Amino acid sequence: MADPWQNAMDHAVAVARKAGEVVCDALRGDRAVMTKSSVVDLVTQTDQKVEQLIIQSVKEKFPTHRFIGEESVAAGEPCVLSDSPTWIIDPIDGTTNFVHAFPFVAISIGFAINKQVEFGVVFSCVEDKMFTARRGKGAFCNGEPLQVSRQEAVEQAMVATEFGSDRDADVVDKIFQSLRNILCLPVHGVRGAGSAAINMCLVASGCVEAYYEMGIHVWDVAAASLIVSEAGGVLMDVDGGDVDLMSRRIIAANSKTITERLVKAIVPFSLPRDDAT
Ligand code: LIP
Incomplete structure (x- = not known):
């Protein structure tokens, strides 16, 4: 049977790649820093811009889906995971790294239904590594299968x-x-x-x-x-x-x-x- 969420997952990969371009471009320029819950909980305009880019692009394709986004929650949106299809978005995971141009930042997009994650996409954009997983179908980095370490000691x-x-x-x-x-x-x-x-x-x-x-x-x-x-x-x-x-x-x-x-x-x-x- 065809995967009912393949289309959504393909879209997540495409929009994560586009978001990664925005983040990598911003890494080459000035990054004005603001703070959230504490003086070391940082946010930038790029976090906000990238989150909007992802949400807008998903809404155009999947208008009934819901969202939990880091910067939307910071702006007062509820953080509720219902049974409805929900996109869980971190536009820049590693914002402190981003601010300092420490080269490990990721766009993270999870998709859940009935409170269960159906697919996950993490794009480590500076490394150009696209990590993906579909429930029951394995995990991959740039298309190569991933396997955890076998070390038990x-x-x-x-x-x-x-x-x-x-x-x-x-x-x-x-x-x-x-x-x-x-x-x-x-x-x-x-x-x-x-x-x-x-x-x-x-x-x-x-x-x-x-x-x-x-x-x-x-x-x-x-x-x-x-x-x-x-x-x-x-x-x-x-x-x-x-x-x-x-x-x-x-x-x-x-x-x-x-x-x-x-x-x-x-x-x-x-x-x-x-x-x-
Ligand atoms: C951050 C993380 C970081 C962790 C912080 C924070 P942000 O996310 O990924 O590794 O220590 O608790 O949540 O704010 O950069 O998206």
Whole structure:
């Protein structure tokens, strides 16, 4: 049977590529910076312009579909995942990288129906890597199939994480406690690309065994969550429960074994949910 969402996925790939051109052009020019929830939670006109470009272009083709977009939510739109077809968009994942021209930025487009991600597209535009996944059909980078690492020994693992944009000292202490516990497991190393979506694509590509973070948002991880699971990976909450894309916490790893070792090392904390009204 023909895939009913192939058309939508093709459109997502095309618009992500177009958005990537805008982002790469902007990287060569001036980037005026504004702030959102804190002085280190950054946004630029390019984030807003790219989100509008994606939403307008999807609306023309799929006028009844809904949207959750990072900058639309920042501007007061609700962050609600209903059963309706919903596009979950991060126009620039890695905005701080973008501001500093640190070359890891991605356009992230997830598409969910009945609250389940059906396809995910992450375009790491500076690297020119188009990551895609369709539920049940595998994950790919520039058309090549992806497979998570087979390494199950945490002592030989590379783990990705980020420090996020909360500078509250208690939160930072907890982040450092987790980091300390993980470094002392020990692991081979800890890395961070500065983009949740790219970190997760690194898990899907087998370059790191795991990524975890507390403080992410649904638009950072929706598309990449499917890319990880379709590459054979595991998604879990940092407390070992089921992953909940609205909870702002995630572990994405190559295996249950490594995930469970990380759960024991991470000091979990709660965050206001993305869908809290
Ligand atoms: C950011 C991430 C970054 C993470 C932040 C934030 P933005 O997304 O991808 O890696 O640490 O929590 O969510 O704001 O650049 O789209």
